[in-house]
Amino acid sequence: MDRNAGLYRDLDRILLTKEEIAEKVRELGKQITRDYEGKTPVLVCILKGASVFFADLIREIELPMTLDFMAISSYGSATKTSGVVRILKDLDNDILGKDVIVVEDIVDSGVTLNYLKQILFQRGASSLRIATLLDKPARRKVKDLKVDYMCFDIPDAFVVGYGLDYDQKYRNLPDIGVLSPRIYEK
Ligand code: 5GP
Numbered sequence: 001m002d003r004n005a006g007l008y009r010d011l012d013r014i015l016l017t018k019e020e021i022a023e024k025v026r027e028l029g030k031q032i033t034r035d036y037e038g039k040t041p042v043l044v045c046i047l048k049g050a051s052v053f054f055a056d057l058i059r060e061i062e063l064p065m066t067l068d069f070m071a072i073s074s075y076g077s078a079t080k081t082s083g084v085v086r087i088l089k090d091l092d093n094d095i096l097g098k099d100v101i102v103v104e105d106i107v108d109s110g111v112t113l114n115y116l117k118q119i120l121f122q123r124g125a126s127s128l129r130i131a132t133l134l135d136k137p138a139r140r141k142v143k144d145l146k147v148d149y150m151c152f153d154i155p156d157a158f159v160v161g162y163g164l165d166y167d168q169k170y171r172n173l174p175d176i177g178v179l180s181p182r183i184y185e186k
Contacts, residue, residue: 011177029060047071049105052163106134110142
């Protein structure tokens with residue numbers, strides 16, 4: 001039996017398979033490689049949700065780069081945004097004059113990334129782009145938020161896997177699936 005069978009039982013359906021994800025991540029890596037030719041970007045991973053995507057994406061980008069990590073609070077264990085964004089772990093290095101690419105798992109209301117963009121720009125990055133694995137445009141509250149790189153547009157459903165959690169679980173699922181509402185409504 002599949003070692004993850006217990007976790008898969010909590011899903012209503014699989015939305016994106018690991019093969020589909022790998023193909024898109026490869027394409028995105030190629031695109032970033034072309035766009036940043038001659039540069040040494042700083043890739044910023046937004047912990048913890050983007051960690052799996054980040055690990056795969058950086059290995060598809062054929063450029064010199066540096067890495068940094070940031071943790072912010074968004075949802076706690078609920079499935080709706082609180083609108084309150086807090087920095088739990090800040091970047092280790094200065095980004096003044098750097099070409100920064102923020103790597104996020106999913107853009108939902110856009111509140112989190114909008115806030116992050118503002119604070120990172122204030123620190124003097126020479127350029128700042130957003131790369132997200134998933135986008136839920138139907139739920140956007142920050143209408144003018146520009147997402148520069150995106151792998152998949154998804155419907156309005158709560159998804160887990162490939163780094164995304166519910167109550168800190170499911171991050172290790174290789175695929176992305178829609179979590180059954182019975183899990184968070186009980
Ligand atoms: P926003 O500020 O755009 O509303 O929220 C972005 C953050 O909310 C994401 O980084 C992620 O942590 C969380 N989030 C939004 N939608 C989902 C979802 O469908 N599944 C999971 N696991 N997290 C989500």
